[in-house]
Amino acid sequence: MAPNTTFTDNREVESRYDEYVMSVWKDLDVPVERAEGCTLEDFDGNEYLDLFSGISVANVGHNNPAVVEATQDQLEEFVHGCSYVHPNAPVAELAERIAEITPGDLEKSFFCNSGTEAVEGAIKLARKHTGNTEVVALEMAFHGRTLGSLALTGNEAYKKEMAPTINDVAHAPAPYAYRCSSCDGECTTACADRIEHVIGTHTSGDLAAIVVEPVMGEGGIVVPPAGWLERVQEVAHDHGGLLIADEVQSGYGRTGELFAVEHFDVEPDIVTQAKGIANGLPLGAFTAPAEIADSFESGDHLSTFGGNPVACAAALATIDELEGGIVDDAREQGEWLSDRLEGLESSFDVVGETRGLGLMQGIELVDPDEEGPLGVAAAPDDHLAKAVSKRLREEGIVIGVGGYYGNILRFQPPLTITRDQLERAVESLEAALEAEVETNA
Secondary structure (H helix, E strand, O other): OOOOOOOOOHHHHHHHHHHHOOOOOOOOOOOOOEEEEOEEEOOOOOEEEEOOHHHHOOOOOEOOHHHHHHHHHHHHHOOOOOOOOOOOHHHHHHHHHHHHHOOOOOOEEEEEOOHHHHHHHHHHHHHHHHOOOEEEEEOOOOOOOOHHHHHHOOOHHHHOOOOOOOOOEEEEOOOOHHHOOOOOOOOOOHHHHHHHHHHHHHOOOOEEEEEEOOOEOOOOOEOOOOOHHHHHHHHHHHOOOEEEEEOOOOOOOOOOOOOHHHHOOOOOOEEEEOHHHHEOEOOEEEEEOHHHHOOOOOOOOOOOOOOOHHHHHHHHHHHHHHHHHHHHHHHHHHHHHHHHHHHHHHHOOOEEEEEEEOOEEEEEEEEEEEEOHHHOOEEEOHHHHHHHHHHHHHOOEEOEEEOOOOOEEEEOOOOOOOHHHHHHHHHHHHHHHHHHHHHOO
């Protein structure tokens, strides 16, 4: 019997989820029947302005015509032959294109299906190249949910009842200036220097890699200070390891540059990619200089579906779209948005800090009457973040909520968002904050 693919309303598709889809995510507040640009439409005909892009994925807009056309064209040629068994044009062209657009001498890519696979593959490559085994990541970091990348993720919430993960992983402090007991709000490279101490006290000195997000996503849109990433790379190299930049969430134009590391004076040894790479089709990659990439020998790594030609065709079209002006627009729009969000920070005591790069912005909501962790800044207010998110949703706006404490509103719209749409989003956010402050007064 063929499955019934006709749903008449939101409740019907949600009930089907409840019955047949594993309950790993129950927050089905906005079912989607169709999407275009920055707009989502549910099964009841309601439209929403999307400020989350399917978790920072639809960077060139939902249903982008160029991406759709490239996907359809490849579908008419062939869908699968295993790209590591049958060389094909989309994979060859995309690998060459990534070598051209990534920073430094990154030259060779391995294609997989997701960000967590890209991270795990990068760790394998770092171990093979260095001959070492240990990895350092950051507290509050997020690198994926499979057991290898989960070991790097610095948040108990994702690991609960999932241990043990892989061993030989240690964690160092994140450059989270707003809640740092050492830097007093003005972040320095002290957290990077602490990595040296972590290596000396929590490892056996057998360092394969330090893995960092150039801008932390799930951790709360945390941007490191000038010099921090450079110091991290220096520490990695001093101890015989590599610097892996996890650009799964921050890459492909999200921060106003093609890759977030371009905001800093760093050329990473390996870069992991996914999410925005193919604008919604499942694709991940990790890219390294030839001297590192060639450490892999035949059979060291493989993926049946990795480098699917349809997804790679979509990625090529996505890069064309990004380089056609979308990244430049994201940089300009991000500067405008930063200024407007800073205005909210000045106007509301419950807005502890706003921060970000490009169209990757975070709004940290707090309870100004309560002291925060370690006696630093005001207490995080996750209840307020959820309440504001709900009010926005009722006004037809979808925004992400995250951060280590669950109190960060995540502003990550498609990079094609217009100024009018951004104006609507900020004005609605301001109204929602005002309403919640009055309600709780």
